[in-house]
Amino acid sequence: MADPAVSSGNALGTGGRGSGSKGATSPAENYHLARRRTLQVVVSALLTECGFESAEKAAVETLTEIMQSYLTEIGRCAKAYCEHTARSVPTLSDAVVTLIEMGFNADTLPAYAKRSQRMVITAPPVTNPPVTPKALSAGQKRTHPAYIPSHFPEFPDPHTYIKTPTFREPVSDYQVVREKAASQRRDVERALTRFMAKTGETQSLFKDDITAFPLIAARPSSIPYLSALLPSELELQSLEETDSSEQDDQTDSENTAGNIISDDPGADKENSMLPPSGVVPSTKSSEENMIDNPYLRPVKKPKVRRKK
Numbered sequence: 001m002a003d004p005a006v007s008s009g010n011a012l013g014t015g016g017r018g019s020g021s022k023g024a025t026s027p028a029e030n031y032h033l034a035r036r037r038t039l040q041v042v043v044s045a046l047l048t049e050c051g052f053e054s055a056e057k058a059a060v061e062t063l064t065e066i067m068q069s070y071l072t073e074i075g076r077c078a079k080a081y082c083e084h085t086a087r088s089v090p091t092l093s094d095a096v097v098t099l100i101e102m103g104f105n106a107d108t109l110p111a112y113a114k115r116s117q118r119m120v121i122t123a124p125p126v127t128n129p130p131v132t133p134k135a136l137s138a139g140q141k142r143t144h145p146a147y148i149p150s151h152f153p154e155f156p157d158p159h160t161y162i163k164t165p166t167f168r169e170p171v172s173d174y175q176v177v178r179e180k181a182a183s184q185r186r187d188v189e190r191a192l193t194r195f196m197a198k199t200g201e202t203q204s205l206f207k208d209d210i211t212a213f214p215l216i217a218a219r220p221s222s223i224p225y226l227s228a229l230l231p232s233e234l235e236l237q238s239l240e241e242t243d244s245s246e247q248d249d250q251t252d253s254e255n256t257a258g259n260i261i262s263d264d265p266g267a268d269k270e271n272s273m274l275p276p277s278g279v280v281p282s283t284k285s286s287e288e289n290m291i292d293n294p295y296l297r298p299v300k301k302p303k304v305r306r307k308k
Helices: 004-020 027-049 057-084 092-101 106-113 174-199 233-263 269-273 282-288
Strands: 202-204 214-216
Touching (some): 027 057
């Protein structure tokens, strides 16, 4: 007969390497693998008691699967009998009834347990899980009340319940605000200058090194006086504002005049279209004779709208 440790090691050698190659890292998978290895050790010890010196891997795996299925069926039936009697924890009587139901003679168990050639398998060493250091510790940790079972997960650390509102008052100091605005403006100008230098043409102060101190290339305009003749954006905006204000005033005056004329029941429609003097104003004639060339038009000063 071979040594049970050797036989169990031979039986578990390939199985252990095969299971380790899967790379199981979760606690549930590690628990299932450890339980499977324990069953393999038990099967190897039983084979050694029966007189086998060696066994193939497939045979050991098959016997291990049979034992696992048998134990699983015993546990399932014992749980069913326990729940049938309105209990939550199985007792010895539930296990005995389960063995009898499965066709096993429970009276032979004491004699089998006291057999002379039985092998004692030492319990595997229990390794404590590594303690992870707690980053934050504040207050006292809450314990489970009496109506919560102990196997439920613990309450989280007390710092998760602590709420500390954080806010910053806006800076109102004049010097700090001005310095911040100046630094932001400087950063914007610097970023825009770098962007234009990278995307457009540049000039260098040094002929040897072109990349040192690049300057934005000045592009001369073909018509230099054109920018002086064309109005700027601010002038156009002010002109649009004055035009809109004049149109509003004109519509208001027309509405008031129309109301006055409509109030007079005896007024004639033809006379209402003409001014009281009966002469067409000179504005229409001046608009007809106005030159379309924008460079020859008279200068219009924008009206400054006062804020009310």
